[in-house]
Amino acid sequence: MAEAINVELLLRRALAPVEPPEALATQLAATLQSITDLAAEELEGWELASMRDPRNWVRPAAALVVGTAAGAALVLLRARQRHRDAPPGSIGELRDRAAQTAHDFADEARRLLDPR
C-alpha cells in the first residue's frame, strides 16, 4: 500500500503540467482571431455575394424550373380528373373546363412565386 502511494506521489511530480510556449499562445490566439473575423465577414457579405455571383443563380433557377414543372403536372392531373368526373359535354362545359384549368395555372403560379 505504501508503495502505491509512493508511485502516485512520484507520478504527480513526474507528470507536472507543462506550460505552453508564449509564442504558441500568441500564434494560436492570432489564428483563432483571424478565423473569427473571416467568419463574421463571410456571414455579412454572404447574401450580396451570392446574388452577385452567377454561379449561385443555378440552384434557385433549377428549383424554379422543377417547381414549375411539378405545378404544371399537378394542374393537368386536376384537369384530367375533372374531365373523367364530368358528363360528356357541350361547348359551355368545355369553356368552363378551360377557364378552370387557367385558374388552376394561376393558383399554382401564385403559390410558386410567393416568397413565403
Place this chain on the structure above:
Amino acid sequence: MLEPTGNAKARVDAEFSELYKAHLRDVYSYAFYRVGNHHDAEDLTEQTFLQAYRHFERALRESDGRPLRPWLIRIAHNLAANLYRDRARRPQSPLDESAPIAAPHTTEDLVTGRDELKRVLEGVGQLPDDRREALIMRFALGMDNREIARALGRTDGATKVLIHRAIKQLESLVAMGEDD
C-alpha cells in the same frame, strides 16, 4: 448546420475564447506527454483548438452544461492517434529528455528525485496506450474519473479499473527498475 448570426456569433466566439484561455495548458500538457516533444505538441495543440472551434456550437448544445475539457482532450486524443497512424511511429524522444525544458519542476526535484522520476517516466512509457493516457489525464491534468471516462469514451467503472491497473503495472515496472 445553421450559421450563427450577429450577437449569437459574438457570444459563441467569446465562449470559445474563455474555453481556450482556461484549457490551453491542459491541452498542451496532454499533447506534450502524449507525443514526447515540444514541436509535435505545439502542432497537436493548434490542431486541437482549430478542430474544437469548428465543432464548438454543437458541443455547446450537446454538453448540456457539463464541462468541455473532456471533449477537448478527446479531440487531442483522436488527433494524436491519427498522427501516429500517419507516421507509423511512437514518440520521437523519450519524455525524460525534454520534460524539464518547460515543466515547472523545481531544482530540488531535478537533483534529488531525478532517478526516481526517470524510472517512473520510463515506466509510463512502457504502459499500454490506454493506461498511459489515463495516467496523463489524471496526474498531468488533474482530471477525475468521470472526466477521464468521457475523454476516453468509457464508463466510469471501466475507467476506475483502468487507472487502478495502470498504477499497479507501473509499481511493478518501477520495482523492477530498482532491482536492476
